[in-house]
Amino acid sequence: MQRFLVIAALCWSAFATASDPKVLVVHSYHQGFFWTDSIQRGIEQQLGDRALDMRVLYLDSKRNQSEQFFAQLKSLYLTKLRKERFDAILVSDNNALELMQRLASIIKDTPVIFNGINNYHPSLHRSLNATGVMEDVDLEANLALIERLHPNYTQVLIVSDHSVTGEVLRYQIDNFVLKFPQYRDKIVQVVPDSIIDLKQQVAKLSSDKVVLFWTYYRDKQGMVGSERDWVGVNKVSNAPLFMVHDIGLGHGAVGGVIQSGYRHGIESAEMLEFVLDNPDQPLPAVKKSDSEIKLDYQAVARWGLGAEQEVSAVFFNKPMKLSERFAKEIRLFGSLFVVMSVVILLMGYYLQRMRRSESAARESQAILESIFDQSMQYMGILDANGVLKSGNDHLQSLLYHQGLRLDRPLWFHPNWSEKAQALLEEYFHAPHHQVSTFEAEIWSKEHGALVLEVSLKPFSQQVGNHKQYLFEARDITSRKLMEDKLYQRESTLRNYYEQQPVMMVTLDSNNRIQEVNRFAQLLLGYKPMDMLGHRLREFYFDDKVLFPRQVLLQPNQQVHGVWRREVEYRHANGHRVWVRENIRPLSESEQLLIVGEDITETKLLSEKLEYQARYDLLTGTYNRNHFELELKTALCEVDSHRRVHAMLYLDLDQLKVLNDTVGHDAGDAAIQFCASMLEGVLPYNSILARMGGDEFAVLLKDCDEYGAINIAKLIISTLSEHLFIWEDTRLFISCSIGIRIIDHTADTPQMVHAQADSACHAAKEQGRNRYNLFSLDNEELQRRQMEMQSVNLVHEALSNQRLELFAQPIKSLQKHETQMYFEILVRIRNGYGDYVSPALFIPASERYNIAHWIDKQVITQTLEWFEQRPEVVEQLGRCSINLSGQSMGNQEFIDFLLERLESSTLPCEKICLEITETAAMSNLDQAIELFTKLKALGCMIALDDFGSGLSSFGYLKKLPVDIVKIDGLFVQDINVNEMDRVMVRSINDLAKQLGKVTVAEFVENDQVMQHLIDLGVDYGQGYGIGHPKPLSELVEQLTVV
Structure with missing residues (x-):
């Protein structure tokens, strides 16, 4: 005891002060004890070369566990710790931690890191600023390992010693049995008095028993065991011996789920480093040290335990393979073998290269000689005097065959040009010879004059003391000729370029x-x-x-x-x-x-044409094409409903009268005058365009209805107030204006244009010199709009041959007829496939002067239809075809009609041409002339809608007509209106007296038909007799009847 205190005091006196962190390491057990030494190795391994002032002390509490001993330790450490402060204290096992707990008043907040603590509870360091690694021997894991390795065991003898730690362990085992009662009959606690007693007890065991050595380092007398004791225990034991610490490994123990002192040292040293590096941080939490399964391969084999499934176990004393035992020698031998192999391969490689080099040299020599002899160039070797020593076949044929002596210099050859001889001689007489290239001319018997590109150069290596030169010449005669041609060509191209x-x-x-x-x-x-x-x-x-x-x-x-x-x-x-x-x-x-x-x-x-494409040449305003583009752009601008524009369509009134009376020059001047007046009153952002003739169009940007009306009024008043003067003619020019507001209701430029034009025509009909605003609610404008649309349909139908022939039957009222009588009608369809009323497109066609085109198409289709069906012609009594008043006044159409009737196979006697009374009366002379020609062909003439004019009766006897068709206006109410009855009787009687056949229109019912029969009318036509049907369908129906 006294010796220990002296040693401790000496150690304390050896402490040195330094600037490095001071760390005190206190071990519970003496140096040399396996557990303590393992912990210390782990600490030193982790800390390595870290700069620390570390003091390591051992308490030797394994041998001395009396209270007096601990009191002396406390007194010693209390005295010394008052003199010196440490940055951290590291302790191992319970006794050292207990000492620090007793010194808590002097240690204060100094961090304490512990390891190897059994039966850990926070109360063990309740007064300390401590953390660390606790030793948690996992008894359950060890028992499970024993069951896996030795499933047939009957009892486990757990060995503990007489130390304080042993008492704590036995308490833990009792608690474990209470927690796991299935182990009550299998666990037996053994506390031997000595090592000898332990040996005797294990020697008596059978192989179905297992010994689990937990702790037995101190016997009842206080003697501490050594490694030699454990070797003896393993030798005499008749049962496998398992461990919870690694002291017995390598001495015959099987192993177990082991706590490693080395691992405790590393983990506690890691905590120490964290505490030193982070002094202001809280201490890390207490942790459990990891356990691992360690087994002695020899002991497992000795007891025949099944360790094959323990893939995570670490095996010791495993016999080494031959390759592992002699690995160093094998590696040395292999290295020597590789080195020798490489040397041998290198020697073989260099020998092979030498052979290939010699062979390549021989081949190169042969190739050079072959090239020299077979080259297409003239090649030779000259000496210092210019005498040829060797030459290839080409040079021999060029020189020797032409009389060159072998002992004379090359330039003495008689066929060289003078310039070539001088250059060759000059080269060999020069003091220094470099590579020289020049062109030389020579005469050849075979090829005539040749131009050679000669190259002379000395060999870099002399043959003895004699210099030699390489002569090379290449025939460039063709190239020189080509160069001359190219020069001539370039001269020609230069002249061509210039001219x-x-x-x-x-x-x-x-x-x-x-x-x-x-x-x-x-x-x-x-x-x-x-x-x-x-x-x-x-x-x-x-x-x-x-x-x-x-x-x-x-x-x-x-x-x-x-x-x-x-x-x-x-x-x-x-x-x-x-x-x-x-x-x-x-x-x-x-x-x-x-x-x-x-x-x-x-x-x-091009600029002139571009101008003409946009502007009107007479007025300088925009033309129709440009206006259409602007109108299209304006429609795009109103799509968003945010802008509104307006279009004005102007038609100058009575300008035709001015042209006819004064001349077209005056008319042109009037148009220019009006254009200048319009430009003067229109807003700056408006578009003015001449649409043709005496018509103008104005596009008013961002203008509503009120603004458009005001501008229209301003235009009318301006023209009315300014007098147009042309020579002796003076007059005020007026205009009619149609207004169309361009908003979201406008669909296409054509629609806007047409609707503005309709409004302009309405203004003209209302008396001229005024404006008219187009409105979707205006019935008159709507009618005009529909007429214009129908005109477009007529144009489309005429272009695509889509006029459809219909027919309505005509019935004899006075006698039974076996032949067919009907009137040809025409129909067209709109874009939706529906039929358009003839009452709409026929007047519109006459208004826009295209009615004669319809008549021409109807005549053509009708005649072709009958010509293709001769069987129908035999049953035909009369086929009536309508002609418009315009057709009657169109000489081209009349010529066509007469020619087509003459050439047709359909008998003219079966054709009746109908013309309205109004058209005939308005052109009486033309009507009489046309009717006469048609009757001469055999055609019958019918006067349609008779009675609509008051003067009809007076002209009837002048017209060469065969049939009078009584206007349906008088016929449809004849059964209820006596006046209509009187008119029909009068017309019928007059016609009969003149020898005419009568046909009543609008026969809607049987009552009307009976009255007509009573009055003696010859034929009837109307819905009461038959509705209009497609021509083929009606003919089929009449044929069946």
Whole structure:
């Protein structure tokens, strides 16, 4: 005891002060005890070379566990710790932690890190600022391991010693049995008095027993065991011995789920480093040290335990394979083998290379000799005097066959030209010889004059003391001839370039003029010196035009490697010249060739045509085409409902009278006068266009109904207030205006135009010199609109042969007829496939002068239909076809009608042509002439709608007609209206007296039909007799009847 205290005091006196952190390490047990030494190794391994002032002390509490001993330790440490402070204290096992707990008043907040603590509870360091690693022997895991390795065991003898730790462990085992009662009969606690007692007890065990050594380091007398004791225990034991610490491994123990002191040391040292590096941070939490399964391979094999499934176990004393035992020798031998193999391979490789080099040298020599002999060039070797020593076949045939002596210099050959002889002689007489190349002429008997490219060069290595030279000559006769031709061609091209009737300019890489031909000089009016060296851009009229090389970078302008554009140049006298440039890059010289064509006249004509495409030549205002584009744009602008525009359609009143009375020059002047008046009163953003003749159109941007009406009034008043004067003629010009507001109700430009035109016509009909606003609610305008739409349908039907032939039956009222009588009608369909009423498109066709086209189509289709059906012609009594009044006044149509009737196979006697009474009365002379011609062909003539005019009766006897069709206005109410009955009787009686046949229209029912029969009317036509049907369908129906 006293010796220990002296040693401790000496250790304390050896403490040195330093600037490094001070750490006190206190172990519970003596140095040399396996557990303590393992912990210390782990601490030193983790800390490594870290700069620490670390003091390590051992309490030797394994041997001395009396209270007196602990009191002396407390007194000693209390005295010393008052003199020196530590940055941290690291303790191992319970006794050292207990000492620190007793010294808590002096340690205060100094961090304490512990390890190897059994039966851990926070109360063990309740007064300390402590953390660390607790020793948690997992009894359940050890028992499970025993069951896996030795499933047939009957009892487990758990060995503990007489120390304080042993008492704590036995308490833990009792608690474990209470928690797991299935182990009550299998666990037996053994506390031997000595090592000898322990050996005796294990020697008596059978192999179905298992010994679990927990702790037995101190016997009942206080003696501490050694490794030798554990070797003896393992030797005498008749049962496998398991451990919870690694002291017995390697001495015959099987192993177990083991707590490692080394691992405790590393983990507690890690905590120490954290505490030193982070002094302001809270201490880390207490942790359990990890356990691992460690097994002795030899012991497992000795007891025949099944450890094959323990893949996570660490095995010790496992016998080494031969390759592992002699691994160092094998590696050494292998290295030597590899080195020797490499040496042998290298030697073989270099020997092979030497053989290949020798073979290659021989082949090269042979190839060189072959090349020398077979070369198509003239080759030879000359000495220092110019005498030929060796030459190939070509040189021999050139020189020797022409009389050259072998002992004379080469230039003595008589067929060399004088210049060639001089050059050869000069080379060999020169003091220094370098490579020389020149052209020489020689005469050959076989080939005539040859031009050779001769090369002379000395050999770099002399043969003895004699210099030698290599003579090479290549026949370049063809090349020289080609060069002469190229020169001539270039001269020709230069002349061609100069004489071209187009501008030709060549630019260098800096866009400067390098060449320019005469035409370019004349076109631009500059002399060559004024252009050469200047940039072409200097001659452009616009400085912002791209350089020619910049044009090459523009996409989609290149066609077959040529870029084209039109550029305006400045002539020397200042006027403009338009040139169409064709730019081609010359890749071989990095130049640009520009070929320019004078298009000044074409450009002026194009500008004139472009002007004419947009403007009216008479007035200078926009024309119809441009106005349509503007109108289309305006419609797009109102799609969003945010803008409203207006269109005015103007028609000058009575301008035709001025043209007819004064002349067209006056009419043109009047139109110009009105255009200037309109331009003066219209807003700045309006569009004025002449639509043709005496019609103008105005597009008012951002103008509502009120504004449009005001402008229309202003136009009317302005024209009315300004007198137009032409020579002796003076008059005020008026106009009619149609207004269409362009808003979301407007669909297409054609619709807007048509509706404005309809409103203008309505203004004319209302008395002229006024405006009319188009409204969707105006019935008259709607009618006109529908008429115009139907006219479009008529045009489309005529263009596409889509007029459909209908027919309505005509019935004899006075006698039974077996043949067919009907009137041909025409129908057209709209875009929806519905039929358009004839009452709509027939008047519209007459209004817009296209009725004769309909008549022509109807005549053609009707005659072709009957011509293709001769069987129907035999049953036909009479087919009536209507003609409009316009057709009767159209000489072209009359000629067509007469010719078509004459050429038709349909008998004219079966054709009846109907013309309205009004049309016949308005053109009486023409009607009489036409009727006479038609009757001469055999056709019958019917006077349609008779009775609608008051003068009908007086003219009836003058007209050569066969049939009188009584107007349906008098017929439809004949059964209820006596006046109508009187009119029908009068017309029928008059017609009969004149020998005419009568047909009553609008026969709607049987009552009307009976009255007509009573009155003696010959034929009836109407819905009461039959509705109009397609011609084929009606003919089929009448045929069946």
